[in-house]
Amino acid sequence: MSEPAIELVEMTKRFRNFTAVDRLSLTVQRGEVFGLLGPNGSGKTTTVNVISGLSRPTSGTVRVLGRDMLTEPRSVRRLLGTIPQETALYEELSAEANLRFHGDLFDVPRSRLSSRIDELLRLVQLEDRRRDRVSTYSGGMKRRLALARALLHDPELLYLDEPTLGVDVQSRRAIWDHVLDLRTRGKTVLITTNYLEEASALGDRLAIIDRGRLVALDSPQELKSRYGDTVLDLVLELAPSPALLVRLRSIDGVTAVNTADGTLKVNLTGDPEATGRVVTAVTGEAKLLRINQHEPDLDEVFLQLTGRELRD
């Protein structure tokens, strides 16, 4: 079996007295789309900087694509494609010149470079603007060009930092499609994003880190079912009696009961039988007009795990 794409073991990064990442251990398998989530200052950028070799860990081991990042950083970088949050394109140059420069840095064979540039500009639909200065591009076009640049040297592992930040819906969908296409081609993708909808849509697994520590790691569905509540909206003919509310709160699997705008809202854990017990209790005492069930929300999971206070 091939080695994982990323393997962090007890990785710690300190800046003087501040511990940015504290004994973080996680494994990203090859071919998966892995989301790294966390509030501002949680340590995710530091983690990614260590993975991409921009920063050295204070302790612990970091292996990327089977190589030790500390001893073989250059060979790892050759296999790593990155879209930084800032896009970091040379705005005075054309798209083609930016890609050619990247190809030279990554030593893409000259015989293949031109055809590879053509192929990627076609992929991100920038063919007709290839000779225009990047400074004339929209935000979405720049992100697409950054994606083309990251893919130019055909990396095994792609790191996307906020890949759809500040882009329109069309560009966002196009970038999502590219990411999903990469997965089908067996590439490993590491994403950091503040758009949890994006993380949920793209990620095979998500890691949530906070204050430098891993607080949850699983598939989006598992995270929702483990940490999120299913919410039942029940519309009754008459307002529920206090006795009904007390009875509902005592049911196994019910975590909260509230009324709002004439609707009874019941929060449930992942227990699949809890819904039936709630409906039975309600219909025994009142006339139920309508029922609606909301699946758990990743935003709620995130807030539950990392708290609601604002971070700098």
Next chain:
Amino acid sequence: MKPYLRAVLAIAWKDMGVWARRPSTIVATVLPAVGFMIIILISAQAVGRNPVALVVLDRGPQATRLAHSLETSNSFRVRTETPERARQLLHDLDVAAVITIPAGFDETYSAHRSDPVTIEINNLNLDFTNDLRRSLPAAITDFYAGQNDSPVLVQVHEHDLRSQDVSLVQFDLIPHLALLLTVAGVVNCGLATAREFEDLTIKELTLAPIARSALVGGKLLAGWTTTMSLAAIVLVGGAAAGLLRPAGWYWLPALVVVALFGLAAAGLGALLGASIRRFQPVIAIGINLSLYLFFLSGGISVAAFLPDWVQTVARFTPTYYGVHALQQTIFYQSTDQLGLDLLVLGGTAAFTVAAGALALRRSIAA
């Protein structure tokens, strides 16, 4: 091509491409040297040969000869006018003085009486006034010395230290070339470095599988090449105009000096850019620093004639040696102190390149 060399050339080519697409940077680089050169050209015209009005009230052969002597003098730019017009020109500050050769000049000359040539001076400032006070008697002495029956038999034998005369404008071209080289090297390489940090494109470079030395080498190569391209324009233009034309093999040391100048300036630029990491302060500091170096290397006067304390400071200024070497090789076909000049310039280039490379590596690591 080896990946290392390919990366160096790619970074250099990219930096040159960005430089060529930013005309404002090129203008900022060229402007100080061009501006000062224009000032020198205008000043040379204004103070080198003062404009005077000549009023000739005698049509005799001696008066005509004196008038011709004044007109062909290197001290004045002469326009012959009527007395009224000359007075008006003096009043309007169009001329610095009015020289009048009076009626009866030939007669007094033949009688060996003293010449009543008069000069009305616009003593606007002492520099102009002293020039005129010196120039008119000198021109009259020349006039007498050229006469067959002249009682003035003094002959001056001039022995020149140099093999050729160099005009003020020509002489001043060298420190201005030095200024251009310094500003271009410091600003171009400084900006190319600082911009990577300010625009955050440094990530593209640090995430690439290239050696740090390739990055440093590419930056310095671009800074040096852009500086040399500007120097080439000045040297070719200067040679075509006959202003900068070293004879024979003296081209070679002149070009080595220019190349070392550019390298030292590019290293200094990399040091500034990597340390400051913001392009506006790099432009401001780079240009100001270059101007100080320009003045200390004899930008506005011959460095050796400056006050003692300035000369002492100048001897610790690498550009002083560069300017000296260029003047010796380009104008005088001389290798006077060339070894020392090249040693200082080479040492400076090695130091600034090493310091720039170190600063860049530290900034990247941070």
